Amino acid sequence: MSAYKLLLLPGDGIGPEISAEAEKVIAFLGQAGVAKFEIERGLVGGAAYDAHKVAISEDDMKLAHAADAVLLAAVGGPKWDGVPYAVRPEAGLLRLRKDLALFANLRPAICYPALADASSLKRELVDGLDIMIVRELTGGVYFGEPKEIVTLENGEKRAVDTQVYTTHEIERIGRVAFELARKRGNKVTSSDKANVMRSGYLWREVITALHKREYADVQLEHMLADALGMQLVRWPKQFDVIVTDNLFGDMLSDEAAMLTGSLGMLPSASLGAADANGSRKAMYEPCHGSAPDIAGKGIANPIAMIGSLGMAMRYSFDNAKAADAIDAAIANVLAKGLRTIDIKGDAPSSISTAQMGDAIVAEL
Amino acid sequence: MSAYKLLLLPGDGIGPEISAEAEKVIAFLGQAGVAKFEIERGLVGGAAYDAHKVAISEDDMKLAHAADAVLLAAVGGPKWDGVPYAVRPEAGLLRLRKDLALFANLRPAICYPALADASSLKRELVDGLDIMIVRELTGGVYFGEPKEIVTLENGEKRAVDTQVYTTHEIERIGRVAFELARKRGNKVTSSDKANVMRSGYLWREVITALHKREYADVQLEHMLADALGMQLVRWPKQFDVIVTDNLFGDMLSDEAAMLTGSLGMLPSASLGAADANGSRKAMYEPCHGSAPDIAGKGIANPIAMIGSLGMAMRYSFDNAKAADAIDAAIANVLAKGLRTIDIKGDAPSSISTAQMGDAIVAEL
Ligand SMILES: CC(C)[C@H](C(=O)O)[C@@H](O)C(=O)O
Numbered sequence: 001m002s003a004y005k006l007l008l009l010p011g012d013g014i015g016p017e018i019s020a021e022a023e024k025v026i027a028f029l030g031q032a033g034v035a036k037f038e039i040e041r042g043l044v045g046g047a048a049y050d051a052h053k054v055a056i057s058e059d060d061m062k063l064a065h066a067a068d069a070v071l072l073a074a075v076g077g078p079k080w081d082g083v084p085y086a087v088r089p090e091a092g093l094l095r096l097r098k099d100l101a102l103f104a105n106l107r108p109a110i111c112y113p114a115l116a117d118a119s120s121l122k123r124e125l126v127d128g129l130d131i132m133i134v135r136e137l138t139g140g141v142y143f144g145e146p147k148e149i150v151t152l153e154n155g156e157k158r159a160v161d162t163q164v165y166t167t168h169e170i171e172r173i174g175r176v177a178f179e180l181a182r183k184r185g186n187k188v189t190s191s192d193k194a195n196v197m198r199s200g201y202l203w204r205e206v207i208t209a210l211h212k213r214e215y216a217d218v219q220l221e222h223m224l225a226d227a228l229g230m231q232l233v234r235w236p237k238q239f240d241v242i243v244t245d246n247l248f249g250d251m252l253s254d255e256a257a258m259l260t261g262s263l264g265m266l267p268s269a270s271l272g273a274a275d276a277n278g279s280r281k282a283m284y285e286p287c288h289g290s291a292p293d294i295a296g297k298g299i300a301n302p303i304a305m306i307g308s309l310g311m312a313m314r315y316s317f318d319n320a321k322a323a324d325a326i327d328a329a330i331a332n333v334l335a336k337g338l339r340t341i342d343i344k345g346d347a348p349s350s351i352s353t354a355q356m357g358d359a360i361v362a363e364l
Numbered sequence: 365m366s367a368y369k370l371l372l373l374p375g376d377g378i379g380p381e382i383s384a385e386a387e388k389v390i391a392f393l394g395q396a397g398v399a400k401f402e403i404e405r406g407l408v409g410g411a412a413y414d415a416h417k418v419a420i421s422e423d424d425m426k427l428a429h430a431a432d433a434v435l436l437a438a439v440g441g442p443k444w445d446g447v448p449y450a451v452r453p454e455a456g457l458l459r460l461r462k463d464l465a466l467f468a469n470l471r472p473a474i475c476y477p478a479l480a481d482a483s484s485l486k487r488e489l490v491d492g493l494d495i496m497i498v499r500e501l502t503g504g505v506y507f508g509e510p511k512e513i514v515t516l517e518n519g520e521k522r523a524v525d526t527q528v529y530t531t532h533e534i535e536r537i538g539r540v541a542f543e544l545a546r547k548r549g550n551k552v553t554s555s556d557k558a559n560v561m562r563s564g565y566l567w568r569e570v571i572t573a574l575h576k577r578e579y580a581d582v583q584l585e586h587m588l589a590d591a592l593g594m595q596l597v598r599w600p601k602q603f604d605v606i607v608t609d610n611l612f613g614d615m616l617s618d619e620a621a622m623l624t625g626s627l628g629m630l631p632s633a634s635l636g637a638a639d640a641n642g643s644r645k646a647m648y649e650p651c652h653g654s655a656p657d658i659a660g661k662g663i664a665n666p667i668a669m670i671g672s673l674g675m676a677m678r679y680s681f682d683n684a685k686a687a688d689a690i691d692a693a694i695a696n697v698l699a700k701g702l703r704t705i706d707i708k709g710d711a712p713s714s715i716s717t718a719q720m721g722d723a724i725v726a727e728l
């Protein structure tokens with residue numbers, strides 16, 4: 001059995017705590033002979049800034065390039081509010097996405113039945129919810145040039161960001177969405193602001209053509225991004241796979257995650273293109289942030305982080321069995337009523353980050 | 365009493381139907397001696413395209429410039445999906461906003477107590493909700509240049525939209541938000557993606573400085589747009605006034621409107637700068653769209669349209685009494701259990717567009 005090269009980037013805030021729990025699962029999988037891992041560790045975000053005055057070091061970028069998969073916990077926090085823009089914590093995350101060419105961000109929005117009451121939506125609207133949001137991750141307004149602030153002659157400042165998309169960028173993310181849909185509910189909702197943005201107009205044109213040419217068996221609908229944001233609230237179960245650009249994907253995936261009432265539970269995968277051997281660069285991270293307000297208290301929910309390791313087993317290490325086992329272990333501890341404080345609800349008591357990690361390992 | 369010059373633009377879909385009900389209220393206000401109106405009528409959107417092959421004619425633009433206020437119902441529909449981009453229905457709306465320099469879009473998200481159960485959110489989360497979203501309306505990615513699709517040498521297409529904001533554009537919309545907050549809950553939440561966008565970075569800088577300089581008495585918080593989209597779902601009542609850019613405002617105001625369960629009830633105002641006499645250009649429109657699927661059936665809800673007339677009385681015609689009377693009439697018909705089909709819920713029956721209009725006039 002060849003070893004999987006995994007780079008761990010715990011990052012900031014609750015990152016190190018939840019990362020430690022994922023390591024327990026990694027250790028278990030190793031001992032149980034399910035998989036062999038070669039683990040590297042690095043710094044990203046505020047942690048990298050504190051150590052090296054950068055958002056991620058060149059050495060750690062090399063490790064990221066060499067890894068089969070990166071497992072990142074979270075970056076950012078008020079501590080670094082004043083650092084120069086180019087080295088703010090988020091810059092580390094953005095560089096990883098861009099340099100590793102991780103164009104496809106998969107964000108499942110699943111509502112765990114045991115947690116349906118935690119949603120602010122009425123139970124019947126979210127119980128059993130299972131959406132896959134496919135967000136384009138290396139283009140759009142996140143990376144387009146010019147991207148700058150200039151001072152005008154009259155002393156005013158003028159800030160510019162540029163949203164750019166080309167045919168092949170839209171096509172390749174569209175393909176990811178259609179392929180996923182075929183294995184799920186066979187329906188894709190593509191979202192844009194074609195009525196206002198030229199990039200949205202091209203987006204719709206390219207997705208429509210790709211659908212007609214290669215994926216006519218999949219049901220396709222187009223929905224304006226503002227309307228989709230509304231429909232998510234009104235009736236989320238109408239969706240199967242949603243494909244959209246970097247910025248709309250940022251907004252809509254967070255909204256969908258919050259709807260489930262299971263934000264602390266949701267993992268994500270960011271994937272590159274497959275090479276000749278069928279292997280691809282990949283990064284896995286929780287959908288939630290670094291939660292600086294509860295960092296260091298040992299109460300953070302490690303489930304999204306452990307679920308991200310599960311996604312790595314599925315998408316990078318081709319080990320659906322291990323991935324399914326992790327998902328089942330998570331569902332089981334929840335069904336048993338084990339709760340960290342964020343999902344406590346009406347439960348009589350809550351457990352710590354470490355207890356949740358241990359419980360999941362015990363299930364495995 | 366001098367006459368108010370009002371331009372009516374019924375537009376497309378259900379627009380003409382709901383516009384007719386607003387006209388009943390206008391006629392009533394005239395007969396009752398509350399206000400005198402000089403009414404003009406024009407075409408916008410698909411209706412203008414069908415008549416003149418443009419999204420709004422130069423003649424109607426002249427009427428808009430001459431009017432004290434424009435009352436627009438809705439534009440767009442699948443009928444015009446194939447028309448050239450420059451003359452698509454939305455272009456008429458965007459031209460009105462831009463040419464009249466209506467930079468401040470006020471979108472209240474109110475939950476009518478009588479309708480709290482219509483929300484997909486749990487009742488306690490939305491009952492009594494009252495948020496004011498202040499959206500910048502003439503800048504950002506909607507209007508920035510370049511805005512184009514070009515064909516590259518390799519045959520691919522490349523689409524570009526440009527998000528631009530300058531200091532004074534941010535300042536003037538910030539001022540609107542702070543002024544409104546002083547008359548309400550005294551709290552402003554400013555939203556951007558300062559962690560990713562240079563325009564968001566400038567936005568935050570300018571709002572912060574303006575606050576410090578002129579509005580230190582108002583509570584200010586900054587929230588990333590993706591986080592705000594989540595918090596709206598989780599706990600909407602934490603917000604009072606939200607100020608944000610054109611695109612985020614588009615998304616977030618629609619999400620907030622849907623949360624209330626009262627989408628068909630929500631009006632909006634788009635205001636320009638006050639001139640030397642304190643008067644300003646203005647346009648009023650429902651938050652909902654043209655609903656082509658129910659157009660012509662006489663079942664659309666005219667409340668948002670009539671509420672928009674109410675906002676015109678308040679913000680353009682300085683007649684808070686008439687505005688309050690309209691708002692009260694709407695609340696009363698709802699309290700009496702009168703419902704159009706969109707808000708029927710568990711009610712035993714629903715009434716038509718015209719019946720709802722008549723009921724509101726009767727209340728007045
Ligand atoms: C941290 C931030 C740069 C990032 C983004 O905007 O993409 C985050 O919100 C996300 O969704 O992964």
Ligand SMILES: CC(C)[C@H](C(=O)O)[C@@H](O)C(=O)O
Binds near residue numbers: 195196226454457614
């Ligand atoms: C119709 C469309 C151009 C418009 C917008 O995007 O601004 C609408 O969604 C709105 O919010 O008023």
